[in-house]
Amino acid sequence: MIYIKTPAEIEKMRKSCRIIGELLDALETIIRPGISTLEIDKFAEDFIGSRGGKPSFKGYRVDGLPPFPGSICASINEQIVHGIPSAKKILQEGDIIGIDVGVVLDGYNGDAARTYRVGKISAEAEELLQVTKEALERGISAAIPGNRVGDISYAIGSFVAFKGYYVADNLTGHGVGRNLHEEPQIPNTGKPGRGPRLSAGMTLAIEPMVNIGTNRVLENGWEFKVADNSLSAHFEHTILVTDGKPEILTVAD
Template structure:
């Protein structure tokens, strides 16, 4: 590509003043044998702005849940809250009918690691910890985040688990830097979790997001620094550590085929943000 040609990203700038330096750096890492992202994983400025619009609604949905979630509420009522609020913003709940998932949001309580299905018979009780995982589509652009909620007074052990999981997320985001690697994130998270006496779920992780619900790369929450895919400005993905009080092993509900539980029945916690890799760090897009 000639330097004076317009950049492939659609910014309207000359290639030389836009993505040329980044592209050359990617090729340099590729020559060294590193796994590099294809251009399809590097979001354009226009795509980033649309994804951010979706992300703002996604955060507003979780804020709405935070205002209403309480003891005695059924997880079905959470699903209705999410569905109605999302529709009021002109958006769509991404989980609904995604690969057959029957509801608009995931609600995972205590030993449920993720993908809990809302149910009118399942009501929140004092002492529960619950993950509410919200994903939004706005004009074809996707966003994703989850929060942990403590219902009433929870045990010191559960509160410590939730607090440690939030810290794992913070540490993982801090490790996600341009020209670093996916493995940097996993090593940082797992090191802290293990120091606190917890285990990290290996089978599930974060993922690229924005143009599709789930894109590459897979973001493992265990790993080795300097391994995995190269992190490049313009990449958008989630970091969502699932931290277990007991062992790391998980099982899937054999009846609904979705809900993941800790194998030993001990509590699990998860918090998720979506981030954009920038030229000098990262930007958190969903909370």
Template sequence: MITIKSEREIELMREAGRLVARVLDMLENEIRPGISTKRLDELAEQFIRDHNAVPSFLNYVPKGESGVTPYPATLCVSINEEVVHGVPSTKRIIHEGEIVSVDCGVYKSGYHGDSARTYIIGEVDPAVRQLVDVTRECLDLGIEQAVEGNRLHDISAAIEKHARSFGYSVIENMVGHGIGSELHEEPAVPNYGRPHTGVKLRSGMTLAIEPMIALGRSRRAVSKRGAWAAVTEDGSYSAHFEHTIAIGKAQAEILTK
């Protein structure tokens, strides 16, 4: 069931969203060659708890899935060909020339905020830099479609059209989602689709829109058995950006800005 949030609920989501943005801003000043992904995770968790909130991802188990190991970290830190759900580790050190996608969720006052950014570490190949730039643009274009009266897949189609115009692949088995008092709510928000299809958008709907775009031909992210991290099928680089937004009458409000 898709929930319509009241203004009070959206205000609480603004609080959570602003904190997520502050975490990612803080990490932008810390992420550099030689730092471990575990250290980034420690910094993020401490920052969140210092602001009277809880990490959304830590110990998370998808609803309805039994036998799944709870997610063991505050952040998802995914490097190069990792699309999503890279688990922080003291052994995973960030190097010059990599791209690092950091996904963070915060639970505060009963509501979640969820956002992701891809950081470029030093000098990278121009084709990789363009991938990151275009993925960010895909998010912006998807958000432009998130207005009352449009259909859900207008968001999806805008993302797909822009990505494919550069010859990139859209990761089809990883999607955005509704968000609110639960981290993952209905509806699923795919990054591909036909315009003018899907549920009608209404003011008060809150969504996490998150394009995941690959440089190569991979259309799926795949995981080894028991592993959280999902990588591109062909080993090509992937970028990821995400905002939590509220549908508006004239334009969406970005809650994680």
């Protein structure tokens, strides 16, 4: 079932999503060579708590896996998503790291991700980041009333393919609100004009995950990586479908 949010619910989501936008900006100041992903996780948990929220990911459960232990997902280089923070994972000059964050406040969730540069990165990595970020922007632009989920998927996937990159297999965006994951599922590739129709009041987490070398994914517990160990990037926003242009909720004021 797809939930259409009321104005009161949307206002609650704006508040949880604003914390995420502020956190993603704050992380730009601490991500550097030599920091561990566990230190980043601790910074994020403290930041979220100081603003009255709770990390949506910490303790999150899926069948067959232990509860997720981190407040963020921290995915380095060939890791696509769901990287578990660890004191042993130390960032190195030239790495890229995707940070995925969920926050729940007053019963409503937001969800967003950004891929960060660790020091000076290669031209190859820089281009990957720019393509993935633009793929997200194109997907968001397609989230207008009357369009369908497939129009978002096509906007993302066709652009990624045109640029010579690959959408990670079977990893998708989703609805978000009272639950971290709601209907509809939003694939990052697909045909236009297919899937549920978009209506004002829908809140969606749109999140292209783009690989350099292959679409194939290897899964190890929570963590997903590119099968050929090439680089992967991840950008995500929670957006509101409105009567006009979509509103990006996961930004700082």
